[in-house]
Amino acid sequence: MDSKPATDARSPAYRDDRNHVFHSWSAQGALDPVVVAGARGSRFWDESGRSWLDFSSQLVNVNVGHQHPRLIEAIKAQAETLCTLAPYHANAATSEAARLIAEVAPGDLNKVFFTNGGAEAVENAVRIARHHTGRHKVLAMYRSYHGATAGAIALTGDPRRWGAEPAMPGVVHFWGPYPYRSSFHAQDAQQECERALAHLADTLMVEGAHTVAAIALESVVGGNGILVPPDGYLQGVRELCDRHGIVLIADEVMSGFGRCGEWFAIDRWRVTPDLITFAKGVNCGYVPLGGVIISERIAESFRQRVFPGGLTYSGHPLACAAAVACINLYREEGLIERARWLGDAVIGPALRELQQRHPSIGEVRGLGAFWALELVRDRDSREPLVPFNASGAANAPMAEFAAACKRLGLWPFVNFNRTHIVPPLTIGEDELREGLAMLDEALSVADRYCV
């Protein structure tokens, strides 16, 4: 990057950013960030007042939209009372947040270890599973994302791991179900389910199931493509874990807290994992928060034995007060049911209708407020619109599609050859249809690359 200070006169915020902020996952010199001046509901705007409809919910976290007054009130009230506290004390906000999370969690998942975000939740879930079982190996999926810290990135099954390798030892990757691009040459979803389970059973056999502490998976794979597992898959993984005494970790950092039209995506299949990792939607990221929900059986193994882990800000009162307000809001405003309705009544049908008219849409998939369009050059061969992990010129079709969305006033979530439709659960139906109309227009840019 040019080491000269930026003199761009756009605004002090832009200048200071370019001179001093080191951004995630980026070549720093290539960045030209929008300076966001404000946000409300499903929209945010820049310093000139130009606004975008947020179809990405930022990083799929603002489930209740931006600047929800009830969350702001709760944070203000907590700030007046008690901003911060060492985690060895108890306090009203943290206790209530833990109780509410346990109330909405499935089965006997009843104890909460709080972290500052998703990656730390995954780190601690792995540590809990290893100490509980006395085993060290962890199985995780290809095409997954679990966070960017040392252990969580080792579990991650996408190119974001490459830059952190050699990663934490003891992690083995396996293929999960993905009917549209089956690793198992399956003809339909049921065959995909059976073959993916057989592959997992074989992986356990050759790895030595007795050496495996945990299988960690996203109940519905998020960042890697909104891959909804076929019915029966998660039940099958549960059975394999039970047979071999393996801890099942459901990573619900993105899919949890209403995103999939359930409190946790895994609820849809009535499967109870042993540990759930959460973050994002628990309080929509108004103050950073994540954690692990722990079954009574696993918590019991730490009743006498010390759990070897901790964080200065575990159970942060401001973050937990926001979680209390957020969970109450989900309940009182029926937002979990609303997400299901958005998917069934509006987003799913609208995207399928777009598929009729846009040859670039290879597949439409999703549920709740969690949808993907997989874009292709050719529907018959399913050749992706851009190659796997493309950058620069090779990624031009997706970059042009994203630029078209932004020009029209829509902020898209774009990854590889997909766009994800993941708006706030609170988005108004009119706004949603307005966004879908912009998407419709932008897709004509992608269509130009079709054979």
Ligand code: PLP
């Ligand atoms: N797990 C999943 C499924 C995620 O989608 C993410 C982030 O997107 C993480 C873990 C990591 O969360 P964080 O970025 O809060 O560390």
